Amino acid sequence: MLHVPVLLEESLDFLITDLSGTYLDLTFGRGSHSQQLLNRISSQGRLHAVDRDLEAVSFGKENITDPRFSIYHSNYSEIDALFPKQKFDGILFDLGTCSTQLDDSYRGFSFQSDGPLDMRMDKSSGFSAAEWLNSAPENEISDILYHYGDERSSRKIARAIMEFRTKKPLQTTIELSKVIETVLKRTGKTHPATKSFQAIRIHVNQELHHLRMGLSKLHNILKVNGVVVIISFHSLEDRIVKNFFKPEIEQMPKDIPINTSVSETYRCIKKKIKPSTHEIKMNPRSRSAVMRVFEKL
Secondary structure (H helix, E strand, O other), rough: OOOOOHHHHHHHHHHHOOOOEEEOOOOOOOOHHHHHHHHHHHOOOOOEEEEHHHHHHHHHHHOOOOOOEHHHHHOOHHHHHHHHOOOEEEEEEEEEOOOHHHHOOOOOOOOOOOOEEEOOOOOOOOOOOOHHOOOOHHHHHHHHHHHHHHHOOHHHHHHHHHHHHOOOOHHHHEHHHHHHHOOOOOOEEOOOOHHHHHHHHHHHHHHHHHHHHHHHHHHHEEEEEEEEEEEOOOOOHHHHHHHOOOOEEEOOOOOOOOOOOOHHHHEEEEEEEOHHHHHHHHHHHHOOEEEEEEEOO
């Protein structure tokens, strides 16, 4: 399936404040936002893009030959090292998983097709979902399913995983899906494995940690009056974004340095933008998206 960008027009309308400015797409994916941004800015404008997925970086290098564009294989938690002296007019985070990742069975993100139980966005580093599920203690698996997936049956699913792996290691997405279905039966349109797969993907990729790190480094690379546009797709991400810009609500972890007056150095332009009814109808995956926009003062 071709990747369909979410809130494309709305995000770029806020992001682009100077047609000759320099912009940063921290989640390139398959380049939908980047392509449209390049179409809008002037010949003096510049766009840098980042993605932790090597396939996305290769796609960008092969398909966008515009001299105003450059792309890097990196995680957005490392933007301070990647751009030590660069200042941007606008920065975009589109935190959703790319449709091409979800639909590629080889990547192991989806329970709807059989493939290796991987789930890594960057397959060149880290541990796979199978490696973690086959070695983690039962209580750790249960905690991840509950906290990252809001899975009420997390303890039962963790127990079922432990029982399965006493016989053989979990290796494929269908194996994991069937284990979950021994605990939960389908009710309505939502597949019983949906929440568990989300939770495992978030854990394997350390998504929330990297988001916190990336946010903490924005101040050093964003120009005064520069804009940050952040599109999140579940409540955990959106809560981190909202609370980062309001540190009195929830302080960041102690191991992550932040500007303690962050709420005073940014102005909220838009609190919560949702896709239109038409967009949700055309792209059901957009239904959970929330966009927030901030300006550096």
